[in-house]
Amino acid sequence: MHGTMTDTARCCSPEMVKPTLPDQTLPTGGNVARDCVPVPGGRAVLGTDRPVFPVDEEGPARRATVKPLWWERGTVSNAAFARFVDATGYQTEAERFGWSFVFWSHVPEQQGPTHAVQGVEWWRRVDGACWHRPTGPQGGAPLADHPVVHIAWTDARAYAAWVGGRLPREAEWEHAARGGLGDVRYPWGHEAPTDAGPFRCNIWQGRFPDHDTGADGFTGTAPTHSFPANGYGLFNMVGNIWEWSSDPFRLRTLKRAARQVANAPRKLLKGGSFLCHESYCHRYRIAARIGNTPDSTTTHTGFRVVYDTPPLKPDP
Numbered sequence: 001m002h003g004t005m006t007d008t009a010r011c012c013s014p015e016m017v018k019p020t021l022p023d024q025t026l027p028t029g030g031n032v033a034r035d036c037v038p039v040p041g042g043r044a045v046l047g048t049d050r051p052v053f054p055v056d057e058e059g060p061a062r063r064a065t066v067k068p069l070w071w072e073r074g075t076v077s078n079a080a081f082a083r084f085v086d087a088t089g090y091q092t093e094a095e096r097f098g099w100s101f102v103f104w105s106h107v108p109e110q111q112g113p114t115h116a117v118q119g120v121e122w123w124r125r126v127d128g129a130c131w132h133r134p135t136g137p138q139g140g141a142p143l144a145d146h147p148v149v150h151i152a153w154t155d156a157r158a159y160a161a162w163v164g165g166r167l168p169r170e171a172e173w174e175h176a177a178r179g180g181l182g183d184v185r186y187p188w189g190h191e192a193p194t195d196a197g198p199f200r201c202n203i204w205q206g207r208f209p210d211h212d213t214g215a216d217g218f219t220g221t222a223p224t225h226s227f228p229a230n231g232y233g234l235f236n237m238v239g240n241i242w243e244w245s246s247d248p249f250r251l252r253t254l255k256r257a258a259r260q261v262a263n264a265p266r267k268l269l270k271g272g273s274f275l276c277h278e279s280y281c282h283r284y285r286i287a288a289r290i291g292n293t294p295d296s297t298t299t300h301t302g303f304r305v306v307y308d309t310p311p312l313k314p315d316p
């Protein structure tokens, strides 16, 4: 079930492999409020020569040509996703399968015992957890300005198509995250976050997975437009939630025995989440990367949309 999980410590992602569901036919031309900025193209830095998790193939640093794009400044919010669902009747994978993964300390007490995922016991399977009940049926509705979560890759792709955009590729994502600063480790530069601040992103403080002190203001998601934007005006490119990209996740260098599992079809995610901490899952770096099956949904997975042409203005 966990694939490459044993290769490196990861807060990151329990995996799901589920039967394929029929596609839902959706209209296009969806119209939601978008807060977009143009990001110039150029020769992007991709990866790093100082990898923390070489097994993830963070390195070596190389160059890729990236086109100019329009970027949503934040990840897709619950308010925007609700508008999509209202307009299309779309049902997310977590809703169709009836469950999703929730971080243990967010599961409401009334939920009762939950099934822990072996090896990453802080992840709990919660029946009825989905984007509009992010901690399960016993918990509340999500906050409108927070990122939508429990989103499968297929859900992200469906939303992006509806609004006339798409998911970014890895090179595009890293280029945008660096905000014009060159070969930097974080969207704000080289300085590593500490538990004492200054707080520039939403990650874990304290001892993972027992106690998040929330010193950065959050023990779960933060609003999509929180913390200072980077040089291109983009918010929360690292931390907060993992963001699906359009690229597949393939590891080239794994030993043959591991390859079969590790090369199961996966999609690449970028950015790290509110669960990442230097002590355990130091993946709130621009070059960090994980893969997960397109079916997998968790409380810390969502997405951001990019546009090849200037996006539509929303209806007043």
Ligand SMILES: [Cu+2]
Pocket (backbone or CB within 6 Å): 010, 011, 012, 272, 273, 275, 276, 277, 281, 282, 283
């Ligand atoms: Cu992590």
